[in-house]
Amino acid sequence: MTATKVLVVDDEPTVREVVAGYLRRDGHEVFEAGDGTTALEIVETDPPDLIVLDMMLPGVNGLDVLRRVRTTSDVPVIMLTARAEESDRVAGLELGADDYVVKPFSPRELAARVNGVLRRTNGRATATPGPIVFGELKIEPLSRQVTLDGRNVDMTPKEFDVLAFLASSPRQVFSRAQLLESVWQSSPEWQDPATVTVHVRRIRNKIEVDPETPRWITTVWGVGYRFEP
Secondary structure, rough: OOOOOHHHHHHHHHHHHHHHHHHHHHOOEEEEEHHHHHHHHHHHHHOOOOEEEEEEOOOOOOHHHHHHHHHOOOOOEEEEOOOHHHHHHHHHHHHHOOOEEEOOOOOOHHHHHHHHHHHHHHHHHHHOOEEEEEEEEEEEEEOOOOOOOOOOEOOHHHHHHHHHHHHHOOOOOHHHHHHHHHHOOOOOOOOOOHHHHHHHHHHHHHHHHOOOOOOEEEOOOOOOEEEEO
């Protein structure tokens, strides 16, 4: 079995060394970059299966790296940030990050999150092979593609997972905590429920005619979200 390639981007050599050690122990092939420019060169020449990306980098910062990566790739990205403010976390999620970890962090926890994201990304296709079709909206779990009125809708891996999960149980209401547990395999104790809010908003912006008055993913105030078939 081919080892998955993980790119660790951080300007602190000690952080890179520790994180890389844990990831290699889990069987991953690890590449390292100490700045955004080097990271982008690696992504272009030898695309990784997942990126661990520090937000605060010299030169091209982490958010700019993520923005440029997302123009050509939906590779899963876990952000590292020393900032605990919600606005910083939301900024990364808005640009397409799949998860985030706040410094200082446990390398063991980060390695577990890497494995979890890779497991979900690589295993989702075999979990629900049948297409999900509601009128003009079609969700293909095998190819992980979404089409609306015949046109392809580009989505990040996590956006696809959220949409497919909700659409597979139409009219059922899920709280943000339930979505964290089911889609992220996490909990509000470990991850901010605002993560769910940001992903739902991004999905609405891509599939709704009027995101402010959604037709597909509606809000049940005080409870959560549901998919309207």
